[in-house]
Amino acid sequence: MSSLREKLRVLEELQQIDLDAHAARQGLDAIPAERATLEARVKAARKAYDDQKARLESNERERRQVDTLLGMDRDKVKKWEGRLGEIKTPREYAAMSREIDIAKKSNETQNEQAKLLSAAAVEIKAALEASGEALAEVEDAAQAAAAKLDKAVAETEAELASLAARRATAATLVDAGLLAKYENIRKRRAGVAVAAVIGSTCRGCHRNIPPQLSIVLQRVNTIETCPNCHRIIYSHDAVNPPAPPPAA
Numbered sequence: 060m061s062s063l064r065e066k067l068r069v070l071e072e073l074q075q076i077d078l079d080a081h082a083a084r085q086g087l088d089a090i091p092a093e094r095a096t097l098e099a100r101v102k103a104a105r106k107a108y109d110d111q112k113a114r115l116e117s118n119e120r121e122r123r124q125v126d127t128l129l130g131m132d133r134d135k136v137k138k139w140e141g142r143l144g145e146i147k148t149p150r151e152y153a154a155m156s157r158e159i160d161i162a163k164k165s166n167e168t169q170n171e172q173a174k175l176l177s178a179a180a181v182e183i184k185a186a187l188e189a190s191g192e193a194l195a196e197v198e199d200a201a202q203a204a205a206a207k208l209d210k211a212v213a214e215t216e217a218e219l220a221s222l223a224a225r226r227a228t229a230a231t232l233v234d235a236g237l238l239a240k241y242e243n244i245r246k247r248r249a250g251v252a253v254a255a256v257i258g259s260t261c262r263g264c265h266r267n268i269p270p271q272l273s274i275v276l277q278r279v280n281t282i283e284t285c286p287n288c289h290r291i292i293y294s295h296d297a298v299n300p301p302a303p304p305p306a307a
């Protein structure tokens with residue numbers, strides 16, 4: 060079996076691997092929501108486009124109706140005007156003239172309506188074109204973003220596989236009891252089971268440890284836990300002695 064110093068280094072490595080894996084899994088967990096956001100954006104842009112299309116269709120329907128009415132009234136006026144010459148009595152003539160005036164007025168109203176509808180159609184067509192362009196842009200952006208997400212998923216899954224392999228190797232380097240202790244603390248302490256002590260401060264809880272415990276940690280021959288946060292602690296300097304100065 061490896062020395063305690065080496066075991067502590069392995070625990071440190073396990074800790075880093077577990078934190079990295081946790082972050083990677085969180086990244087994966089966030090992806091469905093990101094995909095849903097992209098889909099919602101496309102859906103909204105498509106709805107805006109469909110709404111303009113529906114407006115244009117309704118405008119065209121109305122224009123056809125007005126055109127039909129206009130045509131019918133024009134025919135009526137023509138027919139009646141043709142008959143005016145055949146009318147014998149002034150009373151009949153007056154009555155027919157009145158009918159013709161009413162039909163002409165109605166024609167004017169429909170002409171106005173047709174003009175308004177044509178003007179609206181120009182505006183709607185411009186809006187339809189703009190929303191069509193916006194839809195294409197949103198679809199392109201969403202497609203690119205989705206491809207990026209696919210790539211991120213593949214990369215994260217590869218990273219998780221590599222972390223799992225490294226973890227399996229690291230786990231063989233510490234004895235089962237210590238590994239179980241590590242797992243147990245990790246579950247209870249927000250994923251962080253091991254903390255370095257720098258100076259006399261536990262980096263897990265940022266509280267000072269008793270001076271006597273500091274001295275014990277310097278020896279690196281027992282597994283100690285922080286009296287405050289109960290994480291496995293080690294003296295950073297004792298476990299990672301500074302590299303010897305480069306040869307002159």
Ligand SMILES: [Zn+2]
Pocket residue numbers: 254261262263264265266285286287288289290
């Ligand atoms: Zn602590």
